[in-house]
Amino acid sequence: MAETRQWRLTSRPTGEPSHENFDLVTVDRPDPGPGEVLVRTLYQSVDPYMRGRMRDAESYAEPWDVGDPMEAGVVGEVVESNHDGFEAGDVVTGNLLWAEHAVADGDDLRRVDPDRGPVSTALGVLGMPGVTAYFGMLDVAEPQPGDTVVVSAAAGAVGSVAGQLAGLSGARVVGTAGSDEKTSWLTDDLGFDAAINYKTTDDLSGAMAEACPDGIDVYFDNVGGPITDAVWPLLNVRSRVAVCGQIALYNATEVPTGPRKLGKLIESRARVEGLLVRDYEDRWGEALDRLSTFIREDDLHYREHVVEGFENAPNAFMGLFEGENVGKQLVQVAEYDG
Amino acid sequence: MAETRQWRLTSRPTGEPSHENFDLVTVDRPDPGPGEVLVRTLYQSVDPYMRGRMRDAESYAEPWDVGDPMEAGVVGEVVESNHDGFEAGDVVTGNLLWAEHAVADGDDLRRVDPDRGPVSTALGVLGMPGVTAYFGMLDVAEPQPGDTVVVSAAAGAVGSVAGQLAGLSGARVVGTAGSDEKTSWLTDDLGFDAAINYKTTDDLSGAMAEACPDGIDVYFDNVGGPITDAVWPLLNVRSRVAVCGQIALYNATEVPTGPRKLGKLIESRARVEGLLVRDYEDRWGEALDRLSTFIREDDLHYREHVVEGFENAPNAFMGLFEGENVGKQLVQVAEYDG
Incomplete structure (x- = not known):
């Protein structure tokens, strides 16, 4: 059976997060169930708000459980789809896992149009x-x-x-x-x-x-x-x-x-x-339309700070607190060759 | 010439205000100029915001100058009027002085209707x-x-x-x-x-x-x-x-x-x-109408904490910070016999 890798939370940080809070594990690649989609991660996002999810305290986002894989915004390519809205090769974005492959309910994914710009922007300026x-x-x-x-x-x-x-x-x-x-x-x-x-x-x-x-x-x-x-x-x-x-x-x-x-x-x-x-979920499209128009008209510029390699995801996350990133901090997990 | 008394700021408090910050002085009773009105104070208000005016720092209210009489919300009786809108015996309210008598531009005074309730309420629930x-x-x-x-x-x-x-x-x-x-x-x-x-x-x-x-x-x-x-x-x-x-x-x-x-x-x-x-100056009437209706219909209750005697004005002010007052803290300076 095919395998994949995930980053899991192994302990909750006190103060600054450190490597010992994270564990890279190899697991069986999951099979998509009915309505689900298997996604190969191209880019994974790391965001400051994730620090709150490492705490054992209710915040606006649920705390992660120790021992479980962590969640992240991901742009990926559909490998296998049991959902009418997607087929293999589609580029999608959604909240998946810190993982090289993950399954998601197709209803929770949004399609990314590769003609609109680099697909990674779905985690940054257009995300x-x-x-x-x-x-x-x-x-x-x-x-x-x-x-x-x-x-x-x-x-x-x-x-x-x-x-x-x-x-x-x-x-x-x-x-x-x-x-x-x-x-x-x-x-x-x-x-x-x-x-x-x-x-x-x-x-x-x-x-x-x-x-x-x-x-x-x-x-x-x-x-x-x-x-x-x-x-x-x-x-x-x-x-x-x-x-x-x-x-x-x-x-x-x-x-x-x-x-x-x-x-x-x-x-x-x-x-x-x-x-x-x-709170603005139902107006997301309005924002994306305006933002992509601004980009197209050269009124809005962006940069992405891409760390290569899934194994570097915790480094990329920890770098946020050092201010290492200029623009959106991303982890490139795989090449997009679409 | 008739005399009157004023409370003046003699020094700026550090921390809690104390008696040494205030000085009771006797001065000539002022004559109203053109458009002005001489008012005999019935009730003087003391308010927490006045503490800010005792500081030598710009806030939302101008600082008082050391040596000058302090200002206060006052309800008083018109003694002499050079303003078309008022005549002797009228009850008025406005920002006057910590004083037994003071003159004000008639345009800065509002009339208080003694039939609407106790005139002191113009400094509290209806002020x-x-x-x-x-x-x-x-x-x-x-x-x-x-x-x-x-x-x-x-x-x-x-x-x-x-x-x-x-x-x-x-x-x-x-x-x-x-x-x-x-x-x-x-x-x-x-x-x-x-x-x-x-x-x-x-x-x-x-x-x-x-x-x-x-x-x-x-x-x-x-x-x-x-x-x-x-x-x-x-x-x-x-x-x-x-x-x-x-x-x-x-x-x-x-x-x-x-x-x-x-x-x-x-x-x-x-x-x-x-x-x-x-910021709501132009809607003041709306508030007074609603508040007096609530009072008339017994839906809104109030209390006044009246300290008698002009000489006790600083005590009344200092008492605010001790939480001595239940309801609106007032100083009764003279009897209203209207």
Whole structure:
């Protein structure tokens, strides 16, 4: 019988995840049951939110069980289909496993059109991160022409799209990122008006104030922590904060503390709102249409940070917390030769 | 020449305000200029937000200058009018001074109808606190039938109205307050479904969870700090937080810190919004009409905590931070014999 490999969670991390939390196992390749599809993984996504699923605590995503294979966004090729909607050779995307092959209910898969662009984009700019940026920026944060918009983790999969969408709305866009390579990408290629390398800036509050002389009307927050602390005093009257991620806090081993933030909201009558992309499931198509149009018209640029080889999936995941990725972090598991 | 007395700010407090920050001075009674009105104070309001004006820092209200008389909401009787809209004997309300007599531009005064109820209510349930509660609860927090609504400082001028309005919207209402007298008032007279005495509760988080078995859909926050910390983990999906005041933090001498709160918003997709009643100036009449109808129909109850004598105004103000008041804290400066 054919075999395949899976990454399983062998223990829950305390603080930063490490190699000992992951185990690569070889198992029998599963057979698709009725209505199911066997998928060969081409690209696997690793995302900051997965850190929450490694915890033994209810969050917005169910915790993974120790000993079980972990789940991931995957783009893959159909090997065998018992579902009317798919046939062998189709490219699909869905939530599958950290695995070289996995079965899924065909109803849970979406088709990826290889003519629309690289199939890997279905995990990035034309997938969950892009759609998150789309609704988070345009529905929750609502930048207006002339607004000053700050995006944290602006060189990440979500932030890079969010910032460009704000720019397309006519806003002035400031991004934070953790390397000069990233900040250059933001200002030189993505049209950001300013970018702050938070790792080399001694005075984050001062740098933020300097980059935002008219205060901040929109803050799209992917990181939390000290960058958010630097943004907060600059929030303008009727500003909006879209809370999308808090990666700076995900590895915390104690309850993270910081300056109390709610008082500022009275003075500024600011609105702070958290978002989860799954609330927008029925509008996913709208976002993909707009995003692919922007890409086609060269108004939206993206990068993918591809680690090759399934055996490197945990490295790619752990790299997220070091800020190693520019753009969307992916693991290439197999070549697409479609 | 006739004289009058004023309270002036003589120094800025560090931490809790004390008597040495205030000075009672006797001055010539001012003459009203063209368009101005001389008002004899009947009731003076003291409010938590005034603590912000004692600081030498821009907030939503201008800081008071050291040496100058302080401002306050006042209900008074017109002594002399150079304004077409008012004549001697009229009862008016407006932002005047901590003073027994003061002049104001007639355009800045509103008439108080003594037939509508006690004139003092123009500083409480039918004044700034009531209108704040009205828009904060109904416009910002938007309780729905069946929602669980938590109001902090629920026995205060704003909280007592906010909680009752939530109850009138069909919500289940839980209040926090700092004495058994207050919590009894909430549950016995104001129709709150539960009340927590935060001063005698060892385990605030546990008490909050017990009082809110279905989580919290609306939090109307007047205090900040540990009560807010107890509310936060219980916020339901799509819950709303109206941030109206943070009295627990107003006397802080260092930047107050606490658990970082924004991550919870992702999971709960909660909306947190600050409010200032002055944004609703053009809808003030709508609120007063509704509130007075509720009072007339016995659906809205209120209490006033009246300290007699102008010389006690600083005591009344300082008492706010000790939670001495049940309902609206007022200083009665003169008898109304209209």
